[in-house]
Every structure is written in C-alpha cells, then in structure tokens.
Amino acid sequence: xxxxxxxxxxxxxxPIFRGLTPAQxxxxxxxxxxxxxxxxxxFFTEGQxxxxxxxxxxxxxxxxxxxxxxxxxxxxxxxxxxMFGGFGALIGGPYPxxxxxxxxxxxxVWEAGEVEALMQRLPVVARNLxxxxxxxxxxxxxxxxELATERxxxxxxxxxxxxxxxxxxxxxxxxxLDVRLSREELAQLTGTTLFTVSRLLSEWELRGLLEARRxxxxxxxxxxxxxxxxxxxxxx
Amino acid sequence: xxxxxxxxxxxxxxPIFRGLTPAQxxxxxxxxxxxxxxxxxxFFTEGQxxxxxxxxxxxxxxxxxxxxxxxxxxxxxxxxxxMFGGFGALIGGPYPxxxxxxxxxxxxVWEAGEVEALMQRLPVVARNLxxxxxxxxxxxxxxxxELATERxxxxxxxxxxxxxxxxxxxxxxxxxLDVRLSREELAQLTGTTLFTVSRLLSEWELRGLLEARRxxxxxxxxxxxxxxxxxxxxxx
DNA sequence: CGCTATTTTGAGATGGCTCAAGCTATGTGG
DNA sequence: CCACATAGCTTGAGCCATCTCAAAATAGCG
Numbered sequence: 001x002x003x004x005x006x007x008x009x010x011x012x013x014x015p016i017f018r019g020l021t022p023a024q025x026x027x028x029x030x031x032x033x034x035x036x037x038x039x040x041x042x043f044f045t046e047g048q049x050x051x052x053x054x055x056x057x058x059x060x061x062x063x064x065x066x067x068x069x070x071x072x073x074x075x076x077x078x079x080x081x082x083m084f085g086g087f088g089a090l091i092g093g094p095y096p097x098x099x100x101x102x103x104x105x106x107x108x109v110w111e112a113g114e115v116e117a118l119m120q121r122l123p124v125v126a127r128n129l130x131x132x133x134x135x136x137x138x139x140x141x142x143x144x145x146e147l148a149t150e151r152x153x154x155x156x157x158x159x160x161x162x163x164x165x166x167x168x169x170x171x172x173x174x175x176x177l178d179v180r181l182s183r184e185e186l187a188q189l190t191g192t193t194l195f196t197v198s199r200l201l202s203e204w205e206l207r208g209l210l211e212a213r214r215x216x217x218x219x220x221x222x223x224x225x226x227x228x229x230x231x232x233x234x235x236x
Numbered sequence: 237x238x239x240x241x242x243x244x245x246x247x248x249x250x251p252i253f254r255g256l257t258p259a260q261x262x263x264x265x266x267x268x269x270x271x272x273x274x275x276x277x278x279f280f281t282e283g284q285x286x287x288x289x290x291x292x293x294x295x296x297x298x299x300x301x302x303x304x305x306x307x308x309x310x311x312x313x314x315x316x317x318x319m320f321g322g323f324g325a326l327i328g329g330p331y332p333x334x335x336x337x338x339x340x341x342x343x344x345v346w347e348a349g350e351v352e353a354l355m356q357r358l359p360v361v362a363r364n365l366x367x368x369x370x371x372x373x374x375x376x377x378x379x380x381x382e383l384a385t386e387r388x389x390x391x392x393x394x395x396x397x398x399x400x401x402x403x404x405x406x407x408x409x410x411x412x413l414d415v416r417l418s419r420e421e422l423a424q425l426t427g428t429t430l431f432t433v434s435r436l437l438s439e440w441e442l443r444g445l446l447e448a449r450r451x452x453x454x455x456x457x458x459x460x461x462x463x464x465x466x467x468x469x470x471x472x
Numbered sequence: 473c474g475c476t477a478t479t480t481t482g483a484g485a486t487g488g489c490t491c492a493a494g495c496t497a498t499g500t501g502g
Numbered sequence: 503c504c505a506c507a508t509a510g511c512t513t514g515a516g517c518c519a520t521c522t523c524a525a526a527a528t529a530g531c532g
Binding site for chain 2: 065067068069071073075086087090091096097116119120123126127129130131133134135136137138140141142143144145147148149150191230
C-alpha cells in the first residue's frame with residue numbers, strides 16, 4: 001500500500017496534473033485509488049468496459065492489441081508518471097487494448113467519472129489532457145509512417161533509439177535500456193518477427209553497435225545506430 | 237466568400253462545438269475566418285509553424301506525411317464537418333503533416349490562441365476535443381495494427397470498407413465511394429504500392445466484388461469484401 | 473541442478489516490390 | 503468539336519527482404 005503522502009508527489013510530477021495549485025493536487029491525490037500488479041498480470045484487458053484511468057507509479061507496462069489470428073502488436077510502453085487507459089475511459093466503450101505489466105507495477109487509479117468531473121472543474125486538466133493526447137497521436141503517426149515506408153532494420157534501429165531516449169541509463173559502455181523486453185516483444189514493437197530481430201541484433205553486436213545479452217541491451221554506438229535508422233535503403 | 241449566416245449551421249453540426257448554446261455557437265462562428273483552396277492546393281504544409289485550426293466546410297482533404305526518401309503516407313481523410321490541423325495548433329510546434337485538397341475545398345479557420353481560449357472558457361469544448369482526439373488515436377491504432385499484422389489484400393479490403401462507411405453513397409449497383417482517389421493514393425492509404433492496388437482491384441472486379449473505373453469505385457459485394465478483410469490468411 | 477522458456481541459426485518459400493512497357497481516359501488547345 | 507498530349511492505369515517478369523518452419527544451443531528459474 002502506497003502511503004497517501006507518497007501519492008502527492010507523483011500527482012505533482014504527472015503531466016496531466018501539471019499547473020494545479022498544491023491544494024488542488026492534494027485533492028486529486030485523495031481521490032486516487034491504487035492498484036498493484038505482478039509481472040505479466042494485467043491492469044485491464046482489451047474489450048473490458050473501460051471504467052478507470054491510470055497513472056503508473058512504479059514499474060513498466062505495455063499496451064498491446066491482439067489481431068484475429070493471435071498476433072500481438074505493442075502500441076505503447078508506459079513508464080512511471082505516464083497515464084494509460086485514458087482513451088477508453090474518456091470516450092466510453094471498451095478498452096481498445098490490454099495493459100500488461102512487464103515488471104511488478106503499481107498505479108494510481110481514478111474512476112472515469114471523476115476524471116470527467118475534474119476536467120469540467122479544472123480547465124488546466126482538460127488542456128493538459130488535450131496536449132497529452134495530441135502528443136500520443138503524433139507519436140503514433142510517426143511510427144505508422146515508419147511501418148509503412150521503412151525496412152525492418154531501419155525500424156528496429158528507430159525503436160532502439162527511442163527506447164534509449166525514453167528509458168536509457170548511461171553506463172560505462174554506452175546507453176543501457178532498462179526495459180526488459182524479449183526478442184518477441186521487440187518484434188511486436190517494431191512490426192516484424194522475433195527471428196528477424198534476433199538476426200539483426202546478432203549482426204549489430206558483431207559490428208560493435210550494441211551489446212545484446214538475453215535481457216540486457218546496451219547501445220554502444222548511437223551515431224552508428226542513427227545512421228542505420230536514417231539510411232535511405234539503397235543509395236542509388 | 238461564405239456568408240456569415242452560412243457558417244453558423246456548420247459550427248453547430250461540428251462535433252467539437254456540440255453542446256454549445258445557440259449564442260455561444262454564434263460567437264464561435266463570428267470568430268471564424270475562412271479559407272478557400274483549389275484541387276491539389278494545400279491548407280498547410282508539413283513543417284510550417286502551426287498557427288491555425290480548421291474545420292472543413294465543403295470538399296475533401298487528405299492529411300499526409302512524406303518520408304525521407306519521398307514516399308508519401310496518408311494519415312487521414314477529412315470530410316465536411318471534420319476538424320484538421322488541430323494537433324499541431326494545440327501542441328505548438330510545426331504541423332506534423334500536409335493538408336492537401338482532393339477537390340476544391342472550403343474551411344473555417346480559427347487562430348490557435350482563440351481555440352485555447354475557447355477551451356478555457358467553455359469546458360464542453362475541451363471535453364469534445366478530448367473525445368475527438370481519443371477517437372482519432374483509437375482509429376490510428378487500428379490501422380497501425382492492421383499494417384503490422386495483415387497482408388495487403390486484407391488491408392485494402394479494410395480501407396475500401398472504411399471509405400464506404402464514411403463516404404459511401406448507395407447507388408443502383410452497390411455502394412459508390414465519392415472520394416476521388418487515385419490508385420496511388422489508395423496505396424498510400426493502405427501501405428502498399430499502386431501496382432499492387434491495381435492488380436487487386438482488377439482481380440476483385442473480375443470476381444464481381446466491385447466496379448473499378450478510373451475514378452469511380454463502386455463496392456458491389458460488401459459481404460464478400462468483409463470476408464476478404466477478416467480472412468485469416470492461410471486456414472491451416 | 474535439471475527443466476523450460478527463450479534465443480540463435482539455418483534453409484527454403486513467397487508475398488509484394490521494382491522496373492519496364494504498353495494502354496487508356498481525360499481534358500485542353502487549336 | 504476534334505485530336506492530341508499527358509497523367510494515370512494495367513500487366514508482365516524477375517528479384518529480394520522477410521517470413522516460416524525446424525532444430526539445436528543457451529540461460530534463467532525454481
């Protein structure tokens with residue numbers, strides 16, 4: 001159980017609640033419930049009625065959709081401080097995706113209705129939400145374009161670089177990604193198969209671009225990876 | 237020039253301004269400017285500073301991004317009553333895509349700042365915007381998943397069915413799509429090449445699923461197309 | 473310390489892309 | 503109003519990036 005006084009700083013840090021007075025933040029914090037979930041368990045599942053709005057406190061969550069024939073696609077990775085489950089809850093209708101914990105995770109939860117009410121009462125919250133959603137949309141548009149126009153190697157390089165930016169930690173040999181993703185999950189994030197990911201990582205490790213242990217990925221040569229990501233496929 | 241009294245009904249119909257009192261709608265309408273653009277001309281271009289927020293009055297607009305090596309990807313088609321240019325304008329920063337008219341088009345325009353102000357003053361507008369953005373995001377997530385998991389034939393079938401839903405008109409032989417899209421534009425909307433689109437349309441016309449004239453597309457057998465769209469690729 | 477999930481690697485198949493060539497609407501200028 | 507120019511479309515042939523499937527190697531976990 002997260003002590004109530006531990007919730008407040010989280011609320012204050014979260015982009016959605018930025019710009020509130022301390023009193024307002026405190027109020028928002030008291031409205032929050034919490035939810036604790038172990039590795040591989042889910043906060044919610046695609047298709048369930050969307051009733052809650054989450055902000056991740058600790059851990060790491062993946063938001064994924066499953067296609068008819070069982071292929072999984074990862075739409076987004078959530079880190080501490082980020083909201084999720086928002087769309088479904090705000091639009092009404094079912095959750096459009098599943099939120100599964102990659103590590104033991106803890107989140108603050110609000111009822112959908114409460115968030116609606118907050119939006120009405122505090123215009124800043126509404127504005128922040130609009131910004132957040134617009135940002136998400138833009139991000140997905142970029143990935144959509146990549147998926148439509150780039151080859152796998154380029155896309156994987158982009159994926160790794162983004163992971164590095166968002167959740168990289170500088171270590172001796174380079175930038176350590178502290179997200180524990182399997183080859184398969186990297187594939188689902190990039191729009192390819194685990195086999196192709198494995199091959200590319202092996203090759204890049206040989207070339208000294210990165211270090212790929214089973215669940216530890218260190219980017220050694222960011223410039224090299226960027227070159228791969230930008231590269232026009234055949235420079236005819 | 238659109239007479240001012242012609243703007244009001246458009247504002248009232250538009251999802252973003254739903255729920256306003258007549259007086260408020262009228263005020264919003266007076267704040268609007270307008271912009272008229274001929275076929276193939278653009279309302280704005282990717283990279284330009286985003287200063288305006290548009291609602292299409294008449295015509296048809298495509299929102300597209302161009303990749304480094306010149307491939308174009310269509311992110312969205314806009315019909316009358318729909319907003320566009322919103323993200324950029326609300327987030328700040330440059331437009332993330334280009335808005336090009338597929339036919340002579342007319343749009344109402346607001347300054348980004350005015351829309352921000354409206355959001356502050358009228359919580360309904362903020363709520364509507366959040367809904368709209370959440371809806372857009374969901375839609376793109378679906379297309380993203382399709383692009384990542386389905387084959388071209390399936391995706392093209394989905395694209396045609398969506399076009400039918402959004403802008404189909406019932407005619408004698410089936411559902412007429414009244415969007416004038418070239419094979420190339422269909423390809424950019426589906427994530428493939430104009431050649432593959434051409435081949436598939438020819439084949440489907442032979443099979444009696446649709447009628448494909450140069451710029452007139454009639455869906456004749458919706459059930460058949462749906463079957464193609466749902467089809468698990470090899471029913472092993 | 474053994475069992476199982478994950479990863480690697482190989483070999484082969486193929487969907488869709490590329491490029492080239494010919495065809496056909498369409499609308500424009502004479 | 504016609505004929506021609508042009509943008510858009512079709513079709514063929516070959517190729518290649520990536521997927522599929524199989525099997526062996528490895529690493530973590532209990």
